[in-house]
Amino acid sequence: QKEVEQNSGPLSVPEGAIASLNCTYSDRGSQSFFWYRQYSGKSPELIMSIYSNGDKEDGRFTAQLNKASQYVSLLIRDSQPSDSATYLCAVNTGSARQLTFGSGTQLTVLP
Amino acid sequence: ETGVTQTPRHLVMGMTNKKSLKCEQHLGHNAMYWYKQSAKKPLELMFVYNFKEQTENNSVPSRFSPECPNSSHLFLHLHTLQPEDSALYLCASSQDRRIQETQYFGPGTRLLVL
Numbered sequence: 001q002k003e004v005e006q007n008s009g010p011l012s013v014p015e016g017a018i019a020s021l022n023c024t025y026s027d028r029g030s031q032s033f034f035w036y037r038q039y040s041g042k043s044p045e046l047i048m049s050i051y052s053n054g055d056k057e058d059g060r061f062t063a064q065l066n067k068a069s070q071y072v073s074l075l076i077r078d079s080q081p082s083d084s085a086t087y088l089c090a091v092n093t094g095s096a097r098q099l100t101f102g103s104g105t106q107l108t109v110l111p
Numbered sequence: 112e113t114g115v116t117q118t119p120r121h122l123v124m125g126m127t128n129k130k131s132l133k134c135e136q137h138l139g140h141n142a143m144y145w146y147k148q149s150a151k152k153p154l155e156l157m158f159v160y161n162f163k164e165q166t167e168n169n170s171v172p173s174r175f176s177p178e179c180p181n182s183s184h185l186f187l188h189l190h191t192l193q194p195e196d197s198a199l200y201l202c203a204s205s206q207d208r209r210i211q212e213t214q215y216f217g218p219g220t221r222l223l224v225l
Contacts (some may be wrong), residue, residue: 004153011202034213034214036216036217041214042218042219043217043218043219044154044201044216045216046214049213050166057153088154090154098156098159098167098169099156100153100156101153101154101215102153103151103152104153
């Protein structure tokens with residue numbers, strides 16, 4: 001079982017819709033969760049971090065964490081074509097507390 | 112310059128060459144990281160330095176040799192690489208190795224080994 005799993009996509013949504021990106025992780029001791037956005041040919045940039053169960057909102061982005069279900073998600077409201085990118089879920093896992101990345105979900109927002 | 116910078120941005124090398132990748136962070140951070148990103152695969156952590164001391168080496172082949180002379184600079188020395196080592200090599204930094212610390216990435220070096 002992979003430590004951090006994401007649907008690879010591609011996920012396509014129309015402009016203005018809500019995009020929902022999901023991530024599950026295997027280490028119950030994980031405490032820190034991050035969403036990064038990576039445009040093609042570019043490096044990852046941090047969008048959100050979340051550490052406690054529940055929702056955390058920042059502009060059009062909402063991160064949701066459910067530690068009991070080992071599940072973290074990212075909602076993008078009013079999706080824009082500029083949101084088209086690969087979204088990487090990252091979790092502090094393992095005894096060494098390394099940042100482990102999922103393989104990413106490719107999102108395309110259609111104008 | 113601000114943030115995390117990496118040079119060169121692109122590198123083509125033969126299997127017998129020796130080259131080095133450079134990373135510099137201007138954020139006052141104490142931890143620095145090397146990652147490898149291959150096509151269709153997750154980011155793989157290679158090395159971690161905290162306060163100039165190497166704290167992680169994730170079973171990386173010895174043809175990759177890191178060097179961290181101070182908290183702001185990180186190098187990755189390359190020698191006798193294989194074509195499968197072609198990838199995007201990303202440097203990142205964080206305040207330190209505490210569990211909640213966010214990592215900030217440089218633009219990466221795209222490496223092609225012929």
